[in-house]
Amino acid sequence: MNTTLIRLVGLLAALIGLAWLTGVFDTNPSTIDAPDLRLDADRVSRIQLSRDSLAIGVYRDDGVWRLDAADGSSGRAGPRADSGTVARALEKLVEAEVRATVTRSPDRWDRFGVADQALRLDVMLGQGQTRTLFISETGPDFSSSYVRLEGDDRVFSVSPRLWVDPTVDRWRDKRVVRLEPDAIERIEATSAEHAFMLTRSGEGWTLQTSGTTGPASLIPANRLASAFNPFTADGFYDDAVAGVDGAAADPDNTDTRRLEVTAGGETYAFEFVSREGGYAMTLDREPSTTWKVFATRLNTLFPDPETLLDQ
Incomplete structure (x- = not known):
């Protein structure tokens, strides 16, 4: 009996030690004296994300969210930020609520x-407040995150999940143009x-093609016009522009296409050049992108x- 008791005590001690090592005793379900992480979205003027070598900054410019300029400087008119991504990030910050304090030890x-591997999120609220x-x-589950505040040793379990992807393509607006289908007067395609x-x-x-002119089928023609309302890209090529600089991975098999769309008296010229993984596309109105x-x-x-012909 004594041997059995000793074994049980030893097992209990081992379980307690294991629980301590895994941080079970760090968890404090109490939210007494927990900070209020919620923010007023209207006061947010800038969001800076950084992790490892990645750094992204978005700022509010006359009601429009923009990314920092390409040279990394802030305050200059950079490319448009994806309004949906910014809105979702702000929504999380507005709703953020501490569920528990999980540790007080650095x-x-x-x-x-939440040490060096963490995503750092700097939120500027105006008047020098950050x-x-x-x-x-x-986090402890799919809907929450572990978070700590700068200057505070405590780590909190926070809901909803505050993690956001710190890659530029997630934050950059992929919308190229938005043209109302009824305003489109001409579409010319060359391949x-x-x-x-x-x-x-x-x-x-x-429809005019191969020297012949005739009525086009209404449904496929309207479908093509609707492709520009809006026309969004799938990503960016920041290392080259389409066209004469050889953007294609294989110059001998380069597929170059051109598309012109006239809407409201304005013409938009798109050029497509095949590259590995897709096509590099430029718009004459934004040659730097x-x-x-x-x-x-x-x-x-x-x-x-043939699919556009009125049969």
Whole structure:
């Protein structure tokens, strides 16, 4: 009996030791004296994200969110930020609520992912006020995060999950143009396989291709016009522009296409050049930006003219 008791006591001690090592005794379900992490979205003027070598800054400019300029400086008119991504980040900050204090020891920051590996989020509230949070990629469950505040040793379990992807493409606006279909007057497409021009004619469309002109089928023509409301890219190529500088991975198999769209008396000229992973696309109105468009999408933008004919 004594031997059994000794074994049970030893097992209990081992379990207690294991629980201590895994941080069970750090958890404090009490939220007494917990900080209020919620922010007023209207006061946020800038958000800075950094992790490892990645750094992204977005700022409010006359009601429009923009990324920092390409040279990394702030305060200059950089490219548009994705309004949906910014809105979701602000929504999380507005709703952030501390669920529990999980540790008060800096020695355990690594365990909860809020040390050097954490996402640093600097939120500027105007008038020189900044709140800095260190956010773990994982939390106690899929809907929450571990978070600590700068200057505070405590780590908190926070809901909703505050983690955001700190990659530029997630934050950069992929919208290229937004053209109302009813305002489009002409669509001209040129590729190695086909060339055609659609022009609006009253309530319908006229198709011109291979020297022939005739009425176009209304449904596929309207579908093509709707592709520009809005027209969004799938990403960016920041290392090259489409066109004469050899953006294609294989110059001998370069597929170059051109698309012109006239709407409201304004013409938008798009150029597509094949690259590994898709097509590099430029717009004459924004020559400094090179967008990425997946190859499958060009089937919509450059349809076979036969499919546009009024049968």
